[in-house]
Amino acid sequence: MSTVATSQIKLTPEQARPRASVRSRLQDALPKIVLAPSFAITIVFVYGFILWTIYLSFTNSKTFPSYVITGSRAYQRLWGWTFDTDPPSSWYTSITNMGIFGFLYIFICLALGLFLAILLDQKIRGEGVLRPIYLYPMALSFIVTGVAWKWFLDPGLGLEQTLHQWGWTSFHFDWIKNKDFVIYTVVIAGVWQASGFIMAMFLAGLRGIDGEIMKAAQIDGATTFQLYRRIVIPLLRPIFLSAFIVLAHLAIKSYDLVVALTSGGPGGSAWLPSNFMYEYTFKRNEMAVGSASAVIMLMTIIAIIVPYLYSELREKPR
Amino acid sequence: MSAVTTPARQASGGVNARIVNRIVIYGLLALFALFYLMPLFVMLVTSFKTMDEIQNGNMLALPQAPTFDPWVKAWGETCVGLTCAGIKGYFWNSIKMVVPAVLISTMLGALNGYVLTKWRFRGATLVFGLMLFACFIPFQSVLLPMATILGSLGRFGVSLQNSVGTSFGLGNATVNLVFVHVVYGIGFTTLFFRNYYEAFPTELVKAAQVDGASFFQIFRRIMLPNSMPIFVVTVIYQFTNIWNDFLFASAYAGTGDAMPMTVALNNVVNTSTGVVEYNVNMAAAMIAALPTLLVYVLAGRYFVRGLMAGAVKG
Numbered sequence: 001m002s003t004v005a006t007s008q009i010k011l012t013p014e015q016a017r018p019r020a021s022v023r024s025r026l027q028d029a030l031p032k033i034v035l036a037p038s039f040a041i042t043i044v045f046v047y048g049f050i051l052w053t054i055y056l057s058f059t060n061s062k063t064f065p066s067y068v069i070t071g072s073r074a075y076q077r078l079w080g081w082t083f084d085t086d087p088p089s090s091w092y093t094s095i096t097n098m099g100i101f102g103f104l105y106i107f108i109c110l111a112l113g114l115f116l117a118i119l120l121d122q123k124i125r126g127e128g129v130l131r132p133i134y135l136y137p138m139a140l141s142f143i144v145t146g147v148a149w150k151w152f153l154d155p156g157l158g159l160e161q162t163l164h165q166w167g168w169t170s171f172h173f174d175w176i177k178n179k180d181f182v183i184y185t186v187v188i189a190g191v192w193q194a195s196g197f198i199m200a201m202f203l204a205g206l207r208g209i210d211g212e213i214m215k216a217a218q219i220d221g222a223t224t225f226q227l228y229r230r231i232v233i234p235l236l237r238p239i240f241l242s243a244f245i246v247l248a249h250l251a252i253k254s255y256d257l258v259v260a261l262t263s264g265g266p267g268g269s270a271w272l273p274s275n276f277m278y279e280y281t282f283k284r285n286e287m288a289v290g291s292a293s294a295v296i297m298l299m300t301i302i303a304i305i306v307p308y309l310y311s312e313l314r315e316k317p318r
Numbered sequence: 319m320s321a322v323t324t325p326a327r328q329a330s331g332g333v334n335a336r337i338v339n340r341i342v343i344y345g346l347l348a349l350f351a352l353f354y355l356m357p358l359f360v361m362l363v364t365s366f367k368t369m370d371e372i373q374n375g376n377m378l379a380l381p382q383a384p385t386f387d388p389w390v391k392a393w394g395e396t397c398v399g400l401t402c403a404g405i406k407g408y409f410w411n412s413i414k415m416v417v418p419a420v421l422i423s424t425m426l427g428a429l430n431g432y433v434l435t436k437w438r439f440r441g442a443t444l445v446f447g448l449m450l451f452a453c454f455i456p457f458q459s460v461l462l463p464m465a466t467i468l469g470s471l472g473r474f475g476v477s478l479q480n481s482v483g484t485s486f487g488l489g490n491a492t493v494n495l496v497f498v499h500v501v502y503g504i505g506f507t508t509l510f511f512r513n514y515y516e517a518f519p520t521e522l523v524k525a526a527q528v529d530g531a532s533f534f535q536i537f538r539r540i541m542l543p544n545s546m547p548i549f550v551v552t553v554i555y556q557f558t559n560i561w562n563d564f565l566f567a568s569a570y571a572g573t574g575d576a577m578p579m580t581v582a583l584n585n586v587v588n589t590s591t592g593v594v595e596y597n598v599n600m601a602a603a604m605i606a607a608l609p610t611l612l613v614y615v616l617a618g619r620y621f622v623r624g625l626m627a628g629a630v631k632g
Contacts, residue, residue: 030533031437034429038504039445045501046452049460056462065466119347132618133351136358139614139621140607141562143580147587147603148357151364151596152377158360162377196354200622253456256564256580263588274565277458282569287462294458305454313447 050298053291061287074292090268091293094276097183101254101272104187105194106247112191113198113243114236118228120199121206131203134196142193146260149189150176179269182262186254186270189261194250198243205239206232241308248304252297273297365389365601372596388597392605396598397589398582399573405602407575408582412561412609415492415578419499420556426500427507427552428545432537434508435515436523446512453505460502461569468494468570491576498570499560506559507552510627514548515541547620554617555624558610579606 060070081089088096116134120127137145152158155174163171175181209232217227255274262270264279271279273293281290364372365388366381375382394404434446475488487493518541526536567578577585583606587599614621 027533031433032439034533035433035445038426038430038508039449041501042449042452042505045464046455046460047448049463050455052463053459065462116347116350119343122343124343124347130347130351132614134354135618135622136611136614137354138625139558139610141564141580141610143562143564143584144603144607145357147583147599148361150587151600152357152360157372157596158377165376192354192357197622197625201626204626249454255458259564260584260587274456274458277461278565278569281462291462294456294461297456298459301454301456305451309447309451309454313443313450 053298054295057288057291057295059288061291063285063287065287074288077289078292078296090271090276090279093269094271094273094293097186097270098252098272100183101187101190102248102251104184105190105251106244108187108191109195109198109247110240110243112195114202114233116195116199117202117206118232120203131200134199136196137193138197140193142254142256143260145189145193146257146262149185149192150261153185153188176262177266179266182265182270186258186261186272190251190254190257193257194247198247201239201243201246202236205236209235245304245308249301252301361600361603364597365392365604367597369593369595369597388595388601389605391595392586392598392601396586396595396602398577398585399589405579405582405586405605408577408579409605411492411571411576411582412579415495415499415576416557416560419496419503419560420553422496423500423503423507423556424549424552426504427509427511428542428549429537430504430508431511431513431515432541434512435518436520436536436541437533446508449505449508451505452502453509457502457565461565464498465569468498491571491574494570495566495576495578498566499556499563502566503556503560507556510548510552510555510624511545513627514545518544550617550620551624551627554613554621555627557613558621558624561610 055067055069056065057074058069058072059066060068060073078091081091082095084092120130124130140148153173153176155161155177160171160173176185213231213235214227217231222230253274254272255278258264258270258272258275264270264275268275268279274297277290277293277297279290280286280293284290360377363379363381364377366384366386367375368383368385368387371382392404393406393409395402396404398405398408430449434442471494472489475485475490478488479485522540523536526540531539562580563578564580564584567581568584571577572581583602586602
């Protein structure tokens, strides 16, 4: 203010013009200035860090990061472990578990979610009560889910004990303590948590289907089963895709559930690659190997997500 | 509805078949409701039982003599690692971490969404795409560099503390977690607001611009007053995610006083010393679950919308 007042004496027009243009140029740049910090943060802390992790995976970092490139030793070790089945290496266990868990988790969630959504779409009384019941586990943390199911599946306290008390004494269910079956308990808890959400996705999809198509098919004499198989499920294809992406992404990132439910399982038998990465990086002082496993996880996600995002973003501009 | 559209099938199928059909559907729905409710039910009843009753009774039985002691003990006395002062401190740790992280990431998301939709520039889609992809990376791929950076910032904080007298929050584990959650949360918040503002009439913004309103005036006077629903969705989404986070929490505040609730709960449950007090464990788990459950009960609709927006839209 005071500078304007003093300068008014002589140079008003000349000074006002550049000043206004600086201001207006600032105004023009303002949106970018506002966006810049977030973008910079993303570039540095996401993409920069990813490069950093990739770099570390080519060093011989152990307890502390080392920045001398020593080649692909970490990957060679992982690759060697991939076939180390006798006794199974931690990496072999982790990726096998990932396969079992990923497949069952995604498949059961999709099947159960679709099944429940179709049931709920039959003009059910009390839908408003049932839907939130199916969906609430999604609001819980994996840790709470793990604690609840750990208790529920404990042979001495949970389901087995309860059925014994009810007279079914031959019932035997100790998967959570069995190194060959512990991963399936992770599937059970994971499905319990996410299937309700998948149900909600399918239900939203079902509600979006044009009622006229359904009516026409019904008038043509299609049975309910035919109606769903031939018309409804094909129309839900985009939902299947989205649900698959969500589930695949959740499955690869699953870490907490294994920790809380099984503490890693007997001898690390419930590990997923995420657990492998954490243990090797922070507990076993094998930073390079841990980084290499993180890179492999990232590549898997990229293979799934990038084509999806690309197609989603491509369709957008109109 | 179906009665009107399928009169022929009604007549031939008969009323009985229809009733059986309905019974099967409702039976299945009820069965699945039991499946989803069971763990919560067991957790809840166990948290009100005495240890005696747990060891001798049935998991599904209601507590004979309901007691609040496990809850009191979990809140104020149970041991987390070597400190036996309950989980209350960790509950507050989580609150102290969640509130700023949610507010900052939501505000940034709103601004970003506003810029990306109403002030488009060349390359905006690329910028958005890069930020969007960041939502999907496995955090394992940034975990170690972040730990290294936070470690050196901590050391810098200590030297500042010694020279200037304050560390400006550098090295404080809660501050670190807020930072981490903001960094890896803005992708999602930006996505939410971008998709919401995309449908917002650009003519209104143009008109205000013609009237001489500035960038921030338009944001404050036009966008914000119309953003209530997406704010609720975003805040709930971020709150749930950050409250429930375990990976960052255990990596950057896995030990020490700033430990958030999820890590503390895991420590309580997986402690190997002494008698395992299942009732106290369950009470602690319930306490950890309550905030997000409460949000779900009060604003379930918005919760679901947030999940959907995070899942379906790109």
